[in-house]
Amino acid sequence: MTNNKARRRIPGEQTEHGQGIKFDTLYDNDYVVGNKLTDEKRAELNKNAAEINEAYFDFVTDAYQNGWGNKFHFSGYQPDESWATAAARHEHYLALIMEFKPGMKVLDLGCGVGGPAREMAIFAGVYVTGLTINDLHVERSNELNKQANLHDQVHMVKGTFSDLPFADETFDMVFAIEALCCAPDQHKAYTEALRVLKPGGKIGILDWVITDKYDDSNAEHRMIRGRIERNGAVPHMITPKTRIAALVKAGFEMVREEDRATAKANPIPWWHAIDYKHYPTWYDWSYCVWMTRPIYYASRVFINTLYFLGLIPQYGVTASYTVGECVYSCRDGGKLGIFSPMHMFVARKPGIGEP
Known part of the structure; x- marks a missing residue:
């Protein structure tokens, strides 16, 4: 796993976002309760x-990096496969299916701190531009690019899915890993992706979806979905069919679709790693043990004590709770089969071109 020695917040560095205040005010208690949510309300908040x-x-970025390193996504597993190896295999599979070639210009939508982008650059020899809405991610990812000696091959910029800051037909490929589920307008996001792709170029997506097993009349299902949506900052999760319809409406031609959560290549489910069931290395175990309920609750008490003593800022407390609830709700959704964080969609922009 790549190191994450990019700049951390300095003592006393506070922002409205960093405190979690703005995030909390944008959600209401219906997402906590879950049972009061409707698709109309989700669409409005989205x-x-x-x-x-x-x-x-x-x-939450500090907590994400401390728990996941620099790759903010889930992965399925082979027996005895380490978390880091599984994450790389997950990314390599997408690159192979999309047919990345050395020298291609690739766009990573929702790049986080750039872990997958750097992996793609090394694995496939492509040049990656990452896009994120978050200033902290831009700063940290570009610093990590320098540390990895990839600053001439990988670069991150700030922007939104609905208004990409690039000229028409700039990229050979576009990919997004657990990111476009956050788009406020799926159709607009795909229309923009189509615009910046060269003719014949592809978009490849691995993303969060609600599966066909989800039953909105089931109180437990609604509760889990609401917790995932709030604590994962995905106000309106959609089904694979809805995603495909949005891609086609934007002008893409579907190439491939599959749920990697149920693929034979991943016989050990992705959620086993967060359910204390898959930790093949001591390194993996050292992170997995923190996700057990007793240790998690003990750490919550410890973090609250540190905050009470003035040793950590408020955002540390808020992040600990939010990320913990995100992890457990995703796990519960995975166990029931009502949620997948890795449904794959690959589509092509019509026209003749390379590839």
């Missing part, structure tokens, strides 16, 4: 998804 995610990642 209009603010860009603002929600900018605030969210400003205060």
